[in-house]
Amino acid sequence: MASRNQPCPCGLGQPYDECCGRFHAGREAAPTAELLMRSRFSAFAVGDTAYLxxxxxxxxxPRQLRLDPTTEWTRLDILGRSGGGLFDAEGTVEFRAHYTEHGQPDVLHENSRFVRDNGHWVYVGSIPTER
Structure with missing residues (x-):
């Protein structure tokens, strides 16, 4: 788990506790699809499967989610978004998630789809993109 004062893995530059940590702890819900995407990236980075x-x-x-302990999520680049705002019912966020696995750098490129479920943003799945 990330230290409360270290920079948040999502890349916004705020301390973890004030950024995605507040969502992970359940103190607040992510108000936009992009912030949910960022908080989910941070959850992968800190190993918070319950939040995911x-x-x-x-x-x-999935019924169960196990994260590979050899994968280190290192940087998130938001490439684009549509919808997903305070008054939208759905949205997409296109991103590149940089990681290393067994010491080898790689990138996951995805366009994620989000919808509101009981008033909260949730991840539905990926829309295929070219790498």
């Missing part, structure tokens, strides 16, 4: 499960749409959520 909570913010995954029930129709697409």
């Amino acid at each position: 499960q909570r913010t995954w749409h029930p129709t697409t959520r």
